[in-house]
Amino acid sequence: MRKHLARLLTVLSVFAALVMTAGTMSPRAEAAEPRPQAAAAWNPPANLVQPLDEVWRHVESTYPNLYGFRNYGWDHVMANRGSINYCVRWESDAPVSAALRDRIHAALKKQFGKWMSAMVDNGTGHNAWPYTNVPVNIVGWAVKNRSTLQWTDNSVDIYTGLDSGGAPQCLPDCGRFFHQDGNYSRCPGGAARHYDQSLWLTKGFQGGAGGDWGQRVGSEYFTGALNQENIHIYLHEVGHTFGLDDFYDWSPTGQCCFLMKAGSAAQITDFDKWMFRDFWRHMKSRYGL
Ligand SMILES: [Zn+2]
Numbered sequence: 001m002r003k004h005l006a007r008l009l010t011v012l013s014v015f016a017a018l019v020m021t022a023g024t025m026s027p028r029a030e031a032a033e034p035r036p037q038a039a040a041a042w043n044p045p046a047n048l049v050q051p052l053d054e055v056w057r058h059v060e061s062t063y064p065n066l067y068g069f070r071n072y073g074w075d076h077v078m079a080n081r082g083s084i085n086y087c088v089r090w091e092s093d094a095p096v097s098a099a100l101r102d103r104i105h106a107a108l109k110k111q112f113g114k115w116m117s118a119m120v121d122n123g124t125g126h127n128a129w130p131y132t133n134v135p136v137n138i139v140g141w142a143v144k145n146r147s148t149l150q151w152t153d154n155s156v157d158i159y160t161g162l163d164s165g166g167a168p169q170c171l172p173d174c175g176r177f178f179h180q181d182g183n184y185s186r187c188p189g190g191a192a193r194h195y196d197q198s199l200w201l202t203k204g205f206q207g208g209a210g211g212d213w214g215q216r217v218g219s220e221y222f223t224g225a226l227n228q229e230n231i232h233i234y235l236h237e238v239g240h241t242f243g244l245d246d247f248y249d250w251s252p253t254g255q256c257c258f259l260m261k262a263g264s265a266a267q268i269t270d271f272d273k274w275m276f277r278d279f280w281r282h283m284k285s286r287y288g289l
Contacts (some may be wrong), residue, residue: 026154041127042281044274051252051271052278066243067282071180071212073242074280076196076286078181082131084112087159087170087195090148092203092219097217098151100223101141106224108199109136114230115238119272119280126277128289139193142168157193167202170195177213197236197241210237232266235259239272243279 044052060066076084086108090096096104113136119129140157143149149158163169172178174187176196184194198214205218215237225231239260240246249263257264258271265272 012118042275042278047254048271048274051255052274054252054280055245055275056282058250059243062245068112069212069243070286071177072279072283073197073212073238074283076176077131077134079176080196082133083137085193085195086136086138086214087175087198088138088144089168089170089198089200089202090141090143090219091167091201091205093145093148094203094219096141096143096149097153098153101149101151101156105138106137106197106221107231108138111231111234112136112238114235114244114268115276118268118276121225127281128284129280130289138199139189139195140170140174142170144168157189167200168200175213186206208233208237210240212241215241230239230267232259235268236262239276242276243283244272244275 017165019256063069073084082268088104113134116131116134119126120132123132125132138156140159141149142159142161143218144160144162146158146160157171159168159170161169161171171187172231174184174189174194175198176182176194177198179194182191184191199222200209200214200216201219201222202216203219205216205221207217209216215234217231217233217237221233222231225234236259244260247258251261252271255261255271258269259265259267260272268276
């Protein structure tokens with residue numbers, strides 16, 4: 001699976017906003033689990049019922065391993081009991097001050113939190129979602145040359161290893177993508193320093209990529225958008241991390257414009273929110289909910 005994903009990345013990374021969703025990430029064919037019963041807590045606005053149903057049927061027919069795949073963002077949050085750990089891959093020679101590091105962390109918290117907020121209504125988790133707040137920790141940074149990172153404190157682990165393509169990579173021993181069984185015994189900091197997702201910031205990278213491994217966008221784009229209310233390419237890619245699909249070649253009935261239809265919206269819309277909730281609805285039974 002790693003090799004498969006790496007090859008896909010190499011081939012596809014020239015395209016803007018490529019998709020790296022469940023079916024492509026896990027090519028193994030497995031029998032689909034039975035469709036869960038629709039929950040009583042499912043109450044989307046009436047005008048969204050049909051398009052949401054169209055989306056779910058499309059997802060089910062596109063990704064044979066939809067129900068067997070076990071590394072969605074949902075699985076990360078649930079495994080951690082309500083938090084998420086990130087590692088930043090800084091694929092750039094632009095220096096990063098402690099202040100910039102902290103601003104990146106603050107932006108990541110805010111933006112990731114927008115998706116998590118979509119699961120909460122009036123202080124209560126939607127449809128048995130257990131967490132009204134999901135803390136975002138950055139446990140490490142990866143960089144080619146340590147001197148690019150200008151801080152000297154020990155608040156994050158720093159990695160200078162490279163992946164097979166020469167990009168800075170956080171230690172695989174600490175990564176959920178590489179240890180989906182949750183065994184981080186070879187991670188120097190143990191489970192507390194594991195990372196579920198990478199925020200991969202690449203100099204000159206156009207568009208974005210997202211999947212169970214995290215999200216990749218341009219370093220200039222992300223640092224240039226730190227003050228924006230919505231870092232929308234990042235938000236779109238997080239949608240993929242949680243299993244949401246692209247809409248390059250079709251639109252659900254009545255829905256022209258939403259974040260997961262790249263280029264048509266620059267924030268999480270009501271339709272995105274309900275697609276997100278629908279994904280959870282269809283996955284929650286794996287957690288006994
Ligand atoms: Zn996409």
